[in-house]
Each structure stands twice: as C-alpha cells, then as structure tokens.
Amino acid sequence: xxxxxxxxxxxxxxxxxxxxxxxxxxxxxxxxxxxxxxxxxxxxxxxxxxxxxxxxxxxxxxxxxxxxxxxxxxxxxxxxxxxxxxxxxxxxxxxxxxxxxxxxxxxxxxxxxxxxxxxxxxxxxxxxxxxxxxxxxxxxxxxxxxxxxxxxxxxxxxxxxxxxxxxxxxxxxxxxxxxxxxxxxxxxxxxxxxxxxxxxxxxxxxxxxxxxxxxxxxxxxxxxxxxxxxxxxxxxxxxxxxxxxxxxxxxxxxxxxxxxxxxxxxxxxxxxxxxxxxxxxxxxxxxxxxxxxxxxxxxxxxxxxxxxxxxxxxxxxxxxxxxxxxxxxxxxxxxxxxxxxxxxxxxxxxxxxxxxxxxxxxxxxxxxxxxxxxxxxxxxxxxxxxxxxxxxxxxxxxxxxxxxxxxx
Numbered sequence: 001x002x003x004x005x006x007x008x009x010x011x012x013x014x015x016x017x018x019x020x021x022x023x024x025x026x027x028x029x030x031x032x033x034x035x036x037x038x039x040x041x042x043x044x045x046x047x048x049x050x051x052x053x054x055x056x057x058x059x060x061x062x063x064x065x066x067x068x069x070x071x072x073x074x075x076x077x078x079x080x081x082x083x084x085x086x087x088x089x090x091x092x093x094x095x096x097x098x099x100x101x102x103x104x105x106x107x108x109x110x111x112x113x114x115x116x117x118x119x120x121x122x123x124x125x126x127x128x129x130x131x132x133x134x135x136x137x138x139x140x141x142x143x144x145x146x147x148x149x150x151x152x153x154x155x156x157x158x159x160x161x162x163x164x165x166x167x168x169x170x171x172x173x174x175x176x177x178x179x180x181x182x183x184x185x186x187x188x189x190x191x192x193x194x195x196x197x198x199x200x201x202x203x204x205x206x207x208x209x210x211x212x213x214x215x216x217x218x219x220x221x222x223x224x225x226x227x228x229x230x231x232x233x234x235x236x237x238x239x240x241x242x243x244x245x246x247x248x249x250x251x252x253x254x255x256x257x258x259x260x261x262x263x264x265x266x267x268x269x270x271x272x273x274x275x276x277x278x279x280x281x282x283x284x285x286x287x288x289x290x291x292x293x294x295x296x297x298x299x300x301x302x303x304x305x306x307x308x309x310x311x312x313x314x315x316x317x318x319x320x321x322x323x324x325x326x327x328x329x330x331x332x333x334x335x336x337x338x339x340x341x342x343x344x345x346x347x348x349x350x351x352x353x354x355x356x357x358x359x360x361x362x363x364x365x366x367x368x369x370x371x372x373x374x375x376x377x378x379x380x381x382x383x384x385x386x387x388x389x390x391x392x393x394x395x396x397x398x399x400x401x402x403x404x405x406x407x408x
Contacts, residue, residue, distance in 0.1 A: 003173065006123035010143045013100045013116050016075075017050070020098035023074035026054045027082070029133075029375070030221035030230050030293055032161025032214040034080040036134040036154040037102075039237035041079055044141035044148045055326050056221065056230035058292050060085040060374040061384055063330050065092040071327075073097055080133035083107035083119035084363070085374040090115045102140060104133045105375045106359050120173075128350075128377050130172035134158025138177050152180035153187050153203045154237055160199060161214030168196040204240035216241070216249055218297065223252040225291025226325060259287050260298060268307050275398040279309050282317035282335070282390060292318050296338030296382060303340045310342040313358075313397070317390050337362075337371070337393060338382045346379055356404040365396035 017024065024045055028038035034056070042052050053072070057064055060081050068076065069092040076099045082089055083103030090112035093099050099115040101107075104127030107119035118136075125131045138155035141148035155177030159170055170178050178199070181187035186203040187210070199210040213236075220233035229252065236245050263283055272279035287294050295318035303314055317335045324330065339358050341349065348355040357378030366373050369392045371383040385393050 001123040003123065003125060006118070006120060006125060007139060007143060009116070009118045009123070010102075010140050013102075013118055013140075014143060016098050016116060017077075017100065020075045022050050024050045024052050025068070025072040025074050025076050026052050027068060027076065027078045028054065028056055029080040030056050030058055030218075030225050030233075030291060031080075032217040032221075032233075033133050033158040035217050035221050035230060035233040036158035036161065036237050037079040037132075037137040039234045040134060040137040040141050040148075040151045040154050041077065041102075042234070043151060043238065044137075044144050047148065048144050054234070056225070057081070057324065057327075058225065059336065059372065059382070059384055060088065061372045062088050062092070063332065064324060064327065065089055067327055067330075069093050069096060069099075075100070078103070079137055080104070081375050083117060083121070083374070084376060085372070086110040086115060086117045086119075088372070088374075102133065102136050103127070103375075104131055104136055105377065106363075125173055128379065129164055129167070129174075131174055132159035132162045132164055134161075135174050135177045138180075139173070149180055150184065150186075152177045152184065153201060156181050156187055156199060157201065157210055157214055157217075157237065160210045161218060165197065165199070168194075170197070170199075201240075206240075208241065213241070216245075218293070219249060219252050219256065220245070221291075222293035222297060223256045223290045224248065225293065226289050226321070226323070229291075230325075255290065256294065259283075259290065259294075260301070262286065263298065264302065264305075267302075271307075272309075273394075274309075274312070275394060277312055277398050277401040278315055278394055279312045280315035280317070280390075280394050283319075284317075285319050287318050288321065292320055292336035294318065295336055296340065296380065299338050299340035300380075303342045308342055310344040312342070313345065313361075313401070314340045314342065315394065315397075319387065320384065333387045334384050335387050335390065336382060336384055337390075339380065341379055349378055354408070356401055360404075361397050361400050364400055365393055368396045369393050 078101045082101040090110045101117045103119045135155040159174040188200045201208045220229040295316045358381035359376045362381040363373045366383040371385040
C-alpha cells in the first residue's frame with residue numbers, strides 16, 4: 001500500500017459523499033491537529049458546495065457516537081479521531097448513513113459497509129511522525145479541488161502541533177504539505193544552531209512562530225472546550241490571531257496555570273502512586289471547567305520534570321463532565337485517562353524498541369476494564385474508564401509491560 005492507494009481511497013470517499021447529498025456533519029478533535037484538520041475540511045467542503053456542521057468532541061466514546069448517529073442523518077465525517085474506533089462507529093451507524101473516517105492513529109476495520117475508514121496507517125503512512133491528521137485533510141482537500149493548495153499551511157500547523165517535528169524537521173507527507181506552503185509564501189523555514197528546523201507562519205500580516213501558535217490553538221480547544229474555545233481555535237487557523245483570541249488566551253492560560261501549579265505542588269509533596277513500571281495520579285474535578293484534553297497536556301508538560309521517574313510510564317486521570325457541547329447531557333460517571341512518556345522511556349520505545357509502546361498497552365488494558373479505545377500512538381495514548389476502575393487499569397497495564405519484557 002502507498003500514498004497513491006491512500007489518495008485513491010480518498011477519491012472513493014468523495015464519490016460516496018457526493019452521492020449522499022450536500023449536508024455533512026464534521027466531527028473533529030479539539031487539539032491543534034484536530035482544529036486545523038477541521039478548518040481545512042470545513043473550507044474545502046464548503047467551497048465544493050457542501051453544507052458543513054462542525055461538532056468538536058474530545059473522545060470517540062460509544063454513548064457520544066450513538067447520539068451523533070441518531071441525531072444527524074447527513075453524511076458524517078470524522079477527522080483526527082475514529083480510526084481505532086471504527087467498529088464502535090459501525091455499530092452506531094448500522095447502515096444508516098454514509099460515514100467517513102480520516103485519521104492517522106492505529107486503525108481497525110469497520111464492520112458496516114457504509115463506513116469508510118481512510119486511516120493513513122492502512123496505507124503504510126505512519127501517523128506517529130510522517131503524516132498528521134491535518135496533512136491527511138490537506139490531501140483530501142486537494143483531491144476535492146487543486147485550488148485548495150492554499151490550505152497547505154494548516155497541514156503544517158497541525159503537524160507541528162502533534163510534535164511531528166520533534167526529531168528536528170517535518171518529513172515524508174508532512175514535508176510535502178510544508179513545501180507547498182513554503183512555495184506559496186505562507187510558511188518560512190529557519191535552521192537553528194543545532195540544525196533543527198523552525199517554522200513560522202507568514203500567511204497573515206505578521207510572521208508567527210508555529211510551535212507556540214499550535215500550543216495556543218490547543219489551549220483554546222482544550223482549556224476553552226466548554227466555552228466556545230474550539231470555534232475560536234478554528235477562526236485562528238483561518239484568519240490568524242485576533243485581539244479577541246489573544247484576550248481569551250490570556251484568560252484561559254491563567255486558568256490553566258493556576259490548576260497546573262496546584263497539581264504540581266501536590267505531586268511534589270505527596271508523590272505519585274506507583275507500580276513497578278507506572279507512575280500515576282488523579283486530578284478528579286480539579287481541572288474543571290477545562291476539557292479532559294488537558295490531563296494529557298499536563299502529563300506532557302511534566303513528563304521530564306525532576307519529580308517524575310524518567311523510566312516509568314506517566315498516567316493521569318481527570319473526571320469527565322456529563323455535558324458535551326452541541327450534544328447535550330450524558331448519564332455517566334467516568335474518567336479520562338491520558339498517558340505520556342518521559343524522554344528516556346520514549347527513546348526505549350520508539351528508537352531502541354526495548355519497551356512496549358502505548359499503542360499496544362492502552363487498548364489491551366482498556367479492553368480488560370471496559371474502557372473505550374481510540375486515537376492511540378506509541379508515544380501518547382488515552383482511554384475512558386468508569387470512576388473507581390482506575391487502579392484496575394493501572395494493574396492491567398503494568399502486567400502487560402511485565403509480560404512483554406519477559407518475552408524479550
């Protein structure tokens with residue numbers, strides 16, 4: 001399988017969409033990659049004559065998916081999530097409507113023929129480093145119409161937001177989008193003294209470093225998830241940073257900083273709960289009213305701090321609100337689980353291959369405790385479990401690590 005096969009599958013999806021009518025419900029994630037992906041697709045689909053309604057969700061979770069497929073009879077299009085949850089999406093759809101999944105996480109095949117899973121990993125395109133969801137969305141947009149080449153910069157921005165340049169530069173398919181954006185004068189590349197590339201967005205009036213801009217977009221979508229942040233994040237992707245967005249960012253950053261400081265002080269004082277291979281903690285409702293994306297962002301921020309064991313998997317839990325914007329209230333008592341890796345452990349997983357990755361550990365452990373599964377990479381992963389089953393999940397993960405090591 002190849003990039004050409006991937007593009008052919010995209011063309012198949014476009015044909016299905018056009019045959020199904022002009023209305024599309026676009027379901028997307030709330031980080032920089034998800035918001036740039038949604039911005040690309042909303043723009044390209046609107047230009048092609050589709051009427052697009054966006055819904056931003058933090059996780060592909062069975063109750064959420066069931067409500068989406070019950071209440072929205074149009075074509076449903078998932079981007080930057082859904083690939084691994086294709087069977088769950090298939091069960092919810094049950095032959096009702098044309099459904100597309102455009103993702104870059106480890107995928108599963110759908111069981112409903114009306115669900116088309118165009119996940120990059122099916123075509124040998126690595127979602128860990130080579131192609132972000134936003135770059136995949138950019139390729140989709142180009143297949144709709146080559147005039148959508150002006151959207152390349154958002155593919156780059158999403159890739160930077162997903163840390164695909166963490167080894168020093170964007171590569172493979174992400175680089176294709178980068179070169180398209182550079183040729184149009186929308187992105188500039190600089191090389192620092194260590195030989196690492198730095199990207200700046202020049203699409204708008206000012207030159208803006210892309211790495212902090214991507215963090216800002218994730219802040220809008222994650223910290224501001226319950227207060228219109230994703231919509232503002234999409235606006236920033238399409239128009240640049242406005243005074244309104246800057247002001248809102250300052251408010252959200254203060255909320256985030258306060259919650260982070262309080263949690264860090266507690267962890268430095270009381271420590272983590274630990275097993276042989278895992279260090280974990282819960283914030284309960286302490287991060288409210290921020291979205292549950294933020295527990296993963298916090299884990300990423302602290303993963304290399306001195307109070308974190310560099311050799312253990314880092315796991316955090318944050319309780320989920322029963323309210324999902326634009327979808328209503330759900331009857332659940334559940335917690336979001338996010339996993340990140342200190343850099344020494346990350347290298348053992350991604351480079352040396354001496355430790356098992358999260359893309360294996362998390363789905364396997366989640367199945368044992370009734371957790372939902374989607375959007376897992378080897379270096380970052382998440383799931384949802386019932387409140388009260390946190391320790392069961394940790395125990396299952398720890399045993400999986402030990403079993404994997406015993407085979408080496």
